[in-house]
Amino acid sequence: MQASQEELKIGIFLFPDIETLDFCGPLEVFTAANIATGENHFDVYTFAESTAPVKTINGLSVNPDFDMESVPNPDILVLPGGDGTKAVIANPGLLQKLNALQEQTRHTFSVCSGARIPAVLGLLDGKKFTTHHSVFEDILKLAPKARVRPNNRYTDNGKILTSAGVAAGIDLSFYLLEKLKGKEVMDITARYMEYPVKL
Amino acid sequence: MQASQEELKIGIFLFPDIETLDFCGPLEVFTAANIATGENHFDVYTFAESTAPVKTINGLSVNPDFDMESVPNPDILVLPGGDGTKAVIANPGLLQKLNALQEQTRHTFSVCSGARIPAVLGLLDGKKFTTHHSVFEDILKLAPKARVRPNNRYTDNGKILTSAGVAAGIDLSFYLLEKLKGKEVMDITARYMEYPVKL
Numbered sequence: 001m002q003a004s005q006e007e008l009k010i011g012i013f014l015f016p017d018i019e020t021l022d023f024c025g026p027l028e029v030f031t032a033a034n035i036a037t038g039e040n041h042f043d044v045y046t047f048a049e050s051t052a053p054v055k056t057i058n059g060l061s062v063n064p065d066f067d068m069e070s071v072p073n074p075d076i077l078v079l080p081g082g083d084g085t086k087a088v089i090a091n092p093g094l095l096q097k098l099n100a101l102q103e104q105t106r107h108t109f110s111v112c113s114g115a116r117i118p119a120v121l122g123l124l125d126g127k128k129f130t131t132h133h134s135v136f137e138d139i140l141k142l143a144p145k146a147r148v149r150p151n152n153r154y155t156d157n158g159k160i161l162t163s164a165g166v167a168a169g170i171d172l173s174f175y176l177l178e179k180l181k182g183k184e185v186m187d188i189t190a191r192y193m194e195y196p197v198k199l
Numbered sequence: 200m201q202a203s204q205e206e207l208k209i210g211i212f213l214f215p216d217i218e219t220l221d222f223c224g225p226l227e228v229f230t231a232a233n234i235a236t237g238e239n240h241f242d243v244y245t246f247a248e249s250t251a252p253v254k255t256i257n258g259l260s261v262n263p264d265f266d267m268e269s270v271p272n273p274d275i276l277v278l279p280g281g282d283g284t285k286a287v288i289a290n291p292g293l294l295q296k297l298n299a300l301q302e303q304t305r306h307t308f309s310v311c312s313g314a315r316i317p318a319v320l321g322l323l324d325g326k327k328f329t330t331h332h333s334v335f336e337d338i339l340k341l342a343p344k345a346r347v348r349p350n351n352r353y354t355d356n357g358k359i360l361t362s363a364g365v366a367a368g369i370d371l372s373f374y375l376l377e378k379l380k381g382k383e384v385m386d387i388t389a390r391y392m393e394y395p396v397k398l
Contacts, residue, residue, distance in 0.1 A: 031257035165391070193220065
């Protein structure tokens with residue numbers, strides 16, 4: 001794939017009891033790509049069911065940039081994990097809106113137990129997935145046709161990608177960064193973040 | 200050092216143009232230690248000059264738990280980095296309050312260019328430090344008596360610790376977690392976060 005020069009929109013979904021590093025990892029990688037290169041590779045924003053503050057499972061209070069009505073259609077949709085994903089998949093109205101966004105993306109990726117969301121939307125059927133080691137069985141119950149890859153740090157099915165738990169979202173972000181923008185941008189970003197990338 | 204059973208207070212300092220992963224990494228590690236073990240090892244909170252939302256250099260909006268007047272004295276003070284550290288060290292009133300907190304801690308640690316803060320407070324004089332690779336010279340100008348360790352992922356001077364850039368704050372947090380709470384708690388936390396710790 002040729003490295004793209006265009007600015008891609010990255011929408012990061014937030015919800016109560018989200019795991020902090022699940023979303024801060026990808027947010028850091030894609031914004032650091034801009035900072036480290038001085039180029040506008042990505043327009044990164046957060047969104048949630050409403051713009052009210054969201055409390056993470058780690059106690060951090062975050063203000064989403066957009067709600068479900070105002071969020072611009074992202075080219076890349078990031079679905080982080082955390083215990084709060086159980087409430088997300090029990091909310092049909094919210095799922096319907098996430099699915100409408102997902103239909104328009106170039107890539108949709110889950111981190112950790114964020115895999116619950118593509119699982120209930122049927123997006124993992126026949127696809128390879130990984131997730132947090134504690135929820136492989138949960139995901140297979142939600143998506144019996146999905147093919148679990150417990151030893152992979154992440155999986156790439158083309159449009160749908162998934163990562164293992166928490167910190168693995170950083171690794172998947174670097175993988176996708178290289179795929180979208182090339183090795184040089186990825187290397188510059190990894191050096192800025194002082195992150196030992198092993199793809 | 201014996202693993203401590205007591206709940207330790209960890210105060211994480213926030214400021215405009217902070218680097219997101221610099222503070223979210225340590226916040227994730229110390230709160231994950233509680234979640235993963237089901238025990239109250241740490242009381243982790245954020246604070247800033249005021250409780251108004253803080254915008255990180257990566258565009259994330261965060262609500263600090265406390266301001267400088269209301270923040271409880273932490274046992275461990277975390278000083279993250281980011282371009283905004285330049286404004287912090289140009290603010291004598293704020294520095295004075297940070298120093299008053301620092302005097303009461305058991306450990307104070309900087310991440311990345313957060314080393315500017317202990318540097319101007321004289322805390323690195325005669326001490327080993329590391330920081331983001333782009334600001335070694337800056338820190339040495341602020342603290343000519345400090346001893347730079349450019350190849351270290353982190354340094355431990357007893358009370359004062361420092362880490363290299365951005366992601367290295369996670370490594371220093373795991374190092375301190377093991378020192379404070381023992382290898383078993385550290386291992387359980389690393390497994391929960393699916394982070395490949397190499398101490």
